[in-house]
Amino acid sequence: MELTTVWFILITILWIGYFVLEGFDFGVGILTRLLARDETERRVLINTIGPVWDGNEVWVLVAGGATFAAFPEWYATLFSGFYLPLFLILVSLIFRGVAFEYRGKRPEASWRQWWDRAIFAGSLVPALLWGVAFGNIVRGVEIDADKEFVGSFFDLLNPYALLGGLVTTSLFLTHGAVFVSLKTTGDIRTRARALALKVGLAAAAIAVAFLVWTYDQRSDAPHIGWYVALAVAAALSLVAALIAIRAGREGWAFLGTAAAIALAVAALFVSLFPNVMPSSIDPAFSLTTSNASSTPYTLKIMTWVAVIFTPVVLLYQSWTYIVFRRRIGVQHIPTAVAVEPTVSGPTR
Amino acid sequence: FTEMGRQPWIVFGLMPTSAGVSPGTTLTEVLISLIGFTLVYGFLAIIEVRLLLKTIHGGLPEIPPADDESTGAGMTGTTETERPLAFAY
Numbered sequence: 001m002e003l004t005t006v007w008f009i010l011i012t013i014l015w016i017g018y019f020v021l022e023g024f025d026f027g028v029g030i031l032t033r034l035l036a037r038d039e040t041e042r043r044v045l046i047n048t049i050g051p052v053w054d055g056n057e058v059w060v061l062v063a064g065g066a067t068f069a070a071f072p073e074w075y076a077t078l079f080s081g082f083y084l085p086l087f088l089i090l091v092s093l094i095f096r097g098v099a100f101e102y103r104g105k106r107p108e109a110s111w112r113q114w115w116d117r118a119i120f121a122g123s124l125v126p127a128l129l130w131g132v133a134f135g136n137i138v139r140g141v142e143i144d145a146d147k148e149f150v151g152s153f154f155d156l157l158n159p160y161a162l163l164g165g166l167v168t169t170s171l172f173l174t175h176g177a178v179f180v181s182l183k184t185t186g187d188i189r190t191r192a193r194a195l196a197l198k199v200g201l202a203a204a205a206i207a208v209a210f211l212v213w214t215y216d217q218r219s220d221a222p223h224i225g226w227y228v229a230l231a232v233a234a235a236l237s238l239v240a241a242l243i244a245i246r247a248g249r250e251g252w253a254f255l256g257t258a259a260a261i262a263l264a265v266a267a268l269f270v271s272l273f274p275n276v277m278p279s280s281i282d283p284a285f286s287l288t289t290s291n292a293s294s295t296p297y298t299l300k301i302m303t304w305v306a307v308i309f310t311p312v313v314l315l316y317q318s319w320t321y322i323v324f325r326r327r328i329g330v331q332h333i334p335t336a337v338a339v340e341p342t343v344s345g346p347t348r
Numbered sequence: 349f350t351e352m353g354r355q356p357w358i359v360f361g362l363m364p365t366s367a368g369v370s371p372g373t374t375l376t377e378v379l380i381s382l383i384g385f386t387l388v389y390g391f392l393a394i395i396e397v398r399l400l401l402k403t404i405h406g407g408l409p410e411i412p413p414a415d416d417e418s419t420g421a422g423m424t425g426t427t428e429t430e431r432p433l434a435f436a437y
Contacts, residue, residue, distance in 0.1 A: 043436060043437060046437045047433065047436050047437050050436075050437045076370065077372070080370040080371075080372045080373045081372055083373050083377045083381070084377055084380065084381075087377075087380070087381045087384065091384060091385075091388055094388060094392075095388075098392060100437055101437075102395070102399070103437070104436075104437055105399050105402075106399075106402070146371070148371050148372045149372045150372065153377075326429065328433070331430060331432070332430075332431075332432050332433050332436070333432065333433070333436055334432040334433060334436050335432075
């Protein structure tokens with residue numbers, strides 16, 4: 001197998017890892033507004049993802065970094081063409097990350113409300129925009145003969161891509177609700193299950209519509225047979241997840257939503273291959289694994305680095321999940337604010 | 349300053365900065381991100397400094413008595429899995 005193909009597959013796997021992992025913590029972030037009934041329950045939700053969300057987020061950095069090093073032309077066209085959406089995603093992620101750390105640092109209710117808004121918006125906006133971005137990549141954007149994006153920001157807001165945004169948002173919300181049911185105890189667990197089923201049904205309908213529309217967009221793609229197989233498997237996994245959550249089998253349900261997201265991302269990348277960014281102006285201008293890649297020597301070095309370090313990363317990330325494997329309930333939330341001083345200073 | 353000292357090269361001696369400009373990215377887009385990031389980081393820096401000052405002015409928290417949790421009524425019926433988290437967001 002050519003190294004360019006290997007790196008296309010590896011980048012696909014990195015995006016799968018990102019969406020499967022950060023998908024549920026985006027979902028939980030949105031749920032802090034939809035599911036939690038009071039401050040303690042909100043803190044239960046935040047603490048289910050507290051130890052893992054930042055590790056999950058690193059996957060997107062590696063995906064971007066791998067694209068930069070393995071397919072510089074793809075990286076250049078993508079990051080220049082999608083400049084403003086990616087800027088919005090970054091700002092959202094900055095506020096969201098800071099919000100988790102800051103919301104407990106002051107006792108005032110208004111302080112927490114502001115950071116809760118940041119957690120909600122900072123989870124919703126990227127969940128939506130990643131779907132819009134991927135919708136546009138699959139649909140094809142205006143790329144000229146110089147491999148440059150020549151469309152405008154508003155071209156990116158087409159119906160197909162916006163539906164893609166709804167798919168990621170609803171899928172992540174379902175995935176997050178299933179994760180909450182798996183990681184909590186008590187009343188919030190029961191409500192998370194019920195919500196997962198409700199949102200999951202909507203997600204299934206939207207996702208199937210998107211996958212069918214994608215088939216229509218990419219019907220002349222070279223590996224469309226594989227696309228259909230993966231897309232059907234993704235839909236079946238989601239249905240299986242919903243049956244499992246209805247039966248109260250939370251572990252299986254989480255495996256199901258994770259598989260649905262993984263298979264759907266795989267299906268989209270397969271529908272692209274060997275293109276990485278199809279051009280809507282002329283198929284001859286499309287970026288492919290061969291015309292967008294680095295030199296074979298660069299790819300060889302990268303492959304060795306990945307072979308050595310990926311297992312290490314996977315090991316310590318799994319370790320985090322093992323250490324923090326316990327369920328959390330309202331009884332586990334300490335009443336005191338993290339840094340509330342017991343001795344008040346002279347100038348407060 | 350490293351950026352200024354390196355000019356007019358983006359990769360010293362190999363690639364001039366003018367060759368590294370993205371042709372597809374407009375001046376408006378670059379302005380929006382430059383102003384946007386400056387505001388975001390400026391805003392967060394102010395909050396951070398104020399939180400630091402608040403923590404410093406608050407002084408050190410009192411060390412809770414050592415036998416607070418390990419003895420007494422709190423221990424009976426409270427297994428390790430039921431105890432509140434040592435650190436919680």
